[in-house]
Each structure stands twice: as structure tokens, then as C-alpha cells.
Amino acid sequence: MSTALSWRQRLPSGLRPYVEREPLAALMLGISSGFPYAMIGATLTTRLAQDGIDKKSVTAFSLAFLVYNFKFLWAPLVDGVRLPLLGRLGQRVSWLLFAGTLVMAAVAWLGMLDPSADLARVAMAAVAVGAAGATYDIVIDAYRIETLRPEQLGVGSGMSQYGWRIGSVAAGSLALYVATLGNWSTAYLLCAAFALPAMVTGLVLGEPARHVAVSAHRGLRQAWVAVSGPLLEFMRRRGAFLVLLFVLLHKIGDTLANLTVRLLLNDLGFSNEEIATFDVGVGFFAYLIGIFIGGVMYASLGMKRSVLIALVLMAVSNLSFAWLAGAGHSNWLLAFTIGFENIASGIGGVVVVAYLSALCNLAYTATQYALLSAAASIVGRLVTGTTAGGLIESLGYVQFYLLTTLVALPGVLLYLFMLRAGLIEQSLGDAGFAQPPGAADD
Template identity: 60%
Template sequence: MATEAALPAAKGWSESVRPYLERAPLAALLLGISSGFPYAMIGATLTTRLSQDGFEKSSITAFSLAFLVYNLKPLWAWVIDAVRLPGIGRLGQRVSWIVLTAALVMLAVGNLALVDPQHVGQSPVGQFMIWFGLGREGEFAALFEMAVGAVLVGFAGATFDVVIDAYRIEILKPEQLGVGSGMSQYGWRIGSAGAGALALFMAARQGWEAGYLACALFALPAVIAAFWVGEPERHREAVKREGRPGIVAGIVGPFTEFFSRHGAWLVLLFILLHKIGDTLANLTLRLLLNDLGFSNDEIAIYDVGIGFWAYLIGIFIGGIIYARLGMKRSVLISLILMAISNFSFALLAAAGHSNWGLAGAIGFENIASGIGGVVVVAYFSALCDLRFTAAHYALISSAASIVGRFLTGTTAGAMMEQFGNVNFYLFTVVAALPGIILFWLMMRSGLVDSSVGTAGTAREGDAQA
């Protein structure tokens, strides 16, 4: 068995670009498009819809709770690995689940499309409310019906994400994980932005119902990818060698398998720590820009405009770096770049109101984040065992986001007020150092290689994806 890091790197930059055009990374692009659109349906799109329908701001912001469902997906992710679907299960474990969850997402979005804020009971959920005596006229009943609809979209979208992530990891060969992660993130941006724009465009002309129903079609690219590529051979071979986990093994197996690896607790510590400094800096960026007196136009041009394109460039660079330098060096470089990007915000805070300074800081930060998003996601993907890919990646990605957001979200503002802007951003650089040092030590000790799961390793006899 050879780890991904031992696989040969591309010989030149042109050779590094070519993998983006291979079938599996192109399929990852389609998967990303479908993954991104449900998030948009319960994000800015739903906020705009409720605002235009005259609901109060306090009621609208409460709908952000629907996003909590995404953080809870490890609770049921094991089902995707352990349960074979009756009937359509003959398509294969992953393909059948993609078809089912795509249908569930389309039904959930369709239900949300039919919700009428003025009349309870227009949607299937509303009909159930009436049957159970919960449907009454008024704003509360309408909000409840829409809230249930939004949670259903969140649950279906989170489950769709679990299947998509597992399928993406399994169709990619180990050396393709970086490029595939980049293509998936490109797709996610296309799906979320495209669905949001289409919903607004259709709503302005034919109403929100038509807008949501049209956006439901964004679930289809993942289905197309599944039938184009087929059942992942690497997953099929792993199940043939080890056996498909049952219910109990599906729940317990991902934990016992991961923590049986040498140095698993240090790897978990890295997952929890690696993004704290970056999250601190990004959560407070708009506060810094307001303190420095940047106008809304300047923020839109530099933070949103330049930042968007810089992030896309960073994704592309990240895929190339991963293919050219391998997993270990690319992850370490990305961690260092993200720490330096935090230092650029400290320089901006010291310089004051400077459009050139803002453009440089925003551009560098988003390129660094794009690179980090690709190579770190690729590393986390490589940590998965092919028998438990769905459960493993759901657990790893949730641990990486929940802990960082909780710790930083509850302390960032107070720390910024206490330290002052310059010192606060210098502190975010210091907060990034433990993750960098820990990963460097893991590299030196060989722990990065030994901790990689079967998703990040190549075996003789494995079918090529």
C-alpha cells in the first residue's frame, strides 16, 4: 500500500492543469453544483422572499436555525454507508442514494415553493398541519409552515451533501483529491450563486413559486454525474474486501476504525485547531472595515468583487499545488499562507483607510483561503476509510467547522474590543501557529502518512476511477 504522498507528482505545470479535464474531476464539478443549491434556497434567497412578503426582521433571522441541520448530519450519515435501499439499490450503494436524496431535495424545495405566506395549507406540509389541527390563519401559522419547509430543505440538503461528499471522494483516485476538491468547490459556488440568481430572476417575472420550482432542477447534475461515472469501484472493492457494515458497525465502526490508527488523537486535535485563527479573522473582517471607515461601495468592490475572483484563483492554484507538490507540503504551505493573510489584516488595521491596502489584503486572503480550502479538504477526504466514507467525512467536516465557529463566534467580538484592531489581528496570527506547528510535527514523525485512510491510498488491483 502506498500513500498519496508517495505517488508521483506531475512533471510540469501544463501536466498539472490536464487533470481538471478528466472524467472524475468533471463529475466532481457537477456534484458541487447540486450540493450548493439547497444552501442558497434557505439562505439569502429565503431571506429576500420573507422580506418582500412583509415579515419582521426578527422573524426572518430566526430562519437561520434551519442551517443547524447541516451541523447535525453526522447523526445519520452512517445510514448512507450501512443501509442498502430496496429496489433501486441494484443501481449501487452510492448511485441509489444519490438518486433518492436528489428526489428528496427536489420534493422539499417544491414544497417550499408552494408555501403561501398569506394562506396556510397551500403546500403538502401545510395540508398536514391542517389535518393535525395546527393550521390556523395568521402570521405565526404561516411562519411555522415555512419554517418546517425550510428545515425539510435543510435536512434533505444535508443528507444530499453526505452522499455527494462520499461519492466525490470515492470516484477520485488519491492523486486526484486536490483537483477534485477544487472542482467541487467551483461547482458549489456555481450552484449556490446560480440558484440564488435564477430564483430572483424568476420571482420578479412569474413569482416565487416558479422561482423555487425552477431551482429544484439544480439537483439533477449530481444524478447525471452518478449515471455518467457509475458506482465507485474503489468503494465496491473495499466492501468486497472488508464486507459492508451492518447497522451497529455502521454507527460504531467509523469511530473504532479512525481511533485505531496511530496518532489518531493528534490528527483529531489538528482538525479542531487548524482553522481557529482564520475563522477569527474572517468573522470580524466587516467590523474592521467599518471601524476603518470604508463605505458600502468600497466594501462591495474590494471585499465582494476582488475577493470573489481571488478565491476562484486560489481554488485553481490549490489544485495545481496539490498535484505538483503532494499532500503534505501543499497543506503546510496553505496553513502558512492563511496565517500570513491574517498578518495582512493587521497591517491594514495599522495603515487605516487605504483602498490599495484593502485590495491587497482581501486579494491575498482569498487566494490563501482558496488554496487552503482545496488542499485541506483533500487531506480530510484522504483520512476517510472507504467502508465508512459518508460517516467519516461528515464527522471530520463537522468537527472542523462546529468547534471553530463556536469558540470564535462567542469570543471574537469581545477580544477585538479588548485588544484593539491591530493587536487582535496579530493575535489571530498567533492562534494559527499551533495548527501549523502540529502539522509540521506530524509530517516529521510520519504521522500524516500513517493516519491516511484507504480513501487516500492506492492499492494494487484497485479499479481506476
């Protein structure tokens, strides 16, 4: 019996699954997946707001996230194109190294630019970070799903979310503190190093055990099959259209609220230190608590019921932003609001990500998960980038956040309908089955 195994056996039974090799790998992958989001999300929003950029321009920068929503268009390349030289390391590992290097270069470029001098070039760099980060996400998600065994999807999704939050919060906090003490360029250059954990994980673990090799693309017909095959396979499943509609709708309200919260905090007069302490610090620990609760819910209630509870909590949490907006500058209320929202998001992060992962067919992991994860936020990001700033200016923050709560309800109701119609388990892919399809999940 190995020393490592003995050490794991001494842990409480509820903690042992979290220290297995595959979930720990998911943690490292999540760290690298989360930090590009922070670089073009809350961190860039704060930087632009402090440089005096108007609200409509600031919220328009959320359109850089739309690159993530179109990543399914080039995901077949990640599945089937063998990279020169690096390809000898394996399909997934070689793409991890390539995409990670692209992310580091794009983040460094964004950091070297001055928004007040050339906003258009900053926008180009933000899109470049989005494109590189989206490509990195394609590989990371495929590597995670193919590395985890079916029974580890819940735990692995939780660990991935832990990593994602660690990466985004650590990078966001580092950027704020370094920018306060020094400058934004140095902050972005230092944060580029957060791309390394996933690259190192790939080199240490090698190709994932459940990776299904895809034949090399030769000719237009085979390229078309590579692109259309994953979608056609998914759409043949019963209830597939409703599942896709749910994926499109369920995060609109949550995305609208989260991508505009830094504007609210800036207008309420919160300082960088208060934002770092409450939005970043309190939010970080609340999210960790939410992930733990989500893992417990997934294990005890099963996937279907835990997803429903998470959707309701995420919708209700937007009301706390309306409360904060009405109350004004209040540190204790900010702590409550950020805590509630992050606990709800942590729960949803575990159970919804596990659900999306379970929808994948292992022959098309990269492409199908890229399609599902992109669809999950495209509507919310599009609405945020095109109308959120104008809605805030015309409605005010209180009415805006009440509206985001109402917008979240259609996704909840659609999921409830699918649950009652028995469509949830019937639409799962082979990545979600630890036993033959048809067995009950709860």
C-alpha cells in the same frame, strides 16, 4: 485511438488530468454540493438583514449549519441501507437521487416563507435545508472519493472545489438578482434546480468503481458495528487523536470570519449590486485562482507542506477583514479583501479536502468523511451561532476580526507539530495511497 483521447492529448500536460472523466464528475458533484450552503448562508443572511431582523437573530441562523456537523450520525444509513425501488440503480446512485430530491423540496419550502411574518418557521425550513443538504453531501463525498483514483485526489478535490464555488456563487448571484427584480420566493425556487447536476452525474456514470459494498443492517448489534466500526478503525491509527483535534480546530477562525462577512458589508452600506459584484463576482474568480494555485502546490510541494502553507494563508487573510472594517465603505479595499480571502480559501479547499479524503478507509468512505468534514467546522459554526453577534456588538468589527486571526493559530501550530512528528502520513487511510502505505508523499 478515440477522438476524445486525441483531444485530451492535444492539451498541455498540466491540463490533461482535469479533463478526465472522474475529475469532471467531481466538478458536477461539487456544483450540487455547494448551492444549499449558499441558500442558508450568505443569501439567507442578506435576506434576513434586509427584512430588518436583528444581528443576534441573524447570526443564530448559522446554527442551521450545525446539522452538517452531525451528519456522521446517519451516514451509516447511506453506507448500508438499500432504498426501496431506487436501490436497483445502486447504493450511491439511488441515494444521490433521493437526497437531491429532498434538497429541492426543502429549498422550495424555505423560499415560500416570509421571515418578517414567521421567523420560527423560517428557522425550521433552514434546518430542513441543512439536513437535506448534509445528507446530499454524505452521498456526494462518498461518490467522489470512490470514483477518483488515489492519484486523482488532488485534481479531483480541486475540481470539486471549482464545482462547489460555481454552485454556491451561481445560486447566490441568481438569488440576489432575481430578488432585486422580483421576489425571494421565485429566487429560491429557481435555485433548487442546482441539485440536478449530481443526480444526472450519478445516472450517467453509475456506481463508482472503488465502492466497497457494506452488508445490510440486520439487528441492533450489526447496526452498532456499522456506526462504531468506522470510528474504531480510525482511532487505531497512530496519531488519530491529534488528527481529530486538528480537524476540530483548524477552521474556527475562517468560519467565524466567513459567516459574518455579510453583516459587515451590510453595516458598511454596500448595496446588493456591490455585494453581488465584489463579494460574489470578484470572490468567484479569486477562488478559482486559489484552486489553481492549490493544485500546483499540491503537485509540486506534496500534501504535507501545501496544507501547512494553506493554513497560514487562511489565518492571515482574516486580517484583511479587520482592515476593511476600519477603513469603511471602499470598493477597491473590498475587492482586495475578498480577493485575498478567496485565494487563500481556494488553496485550502484543494489541499485540505484532499488531505481529509486521504484519511478515509474505502470500507467506510461515507461515514468517515462525514465525520471528518463535520468535525472540520462544528466548533466554528457553534461559536458563530452562539456568540459572534454579541462579540461584534461588544468588540466592534475590527477587534472581532483580529480575534478570529488569533483563534486560527492553534490549528496551525498543531499541524506543524504533527508534521514534525511524522504523524501525517501514518494516519492516512487506504483511499490516500496510490502505492503501498509507507511510501513517502513528498
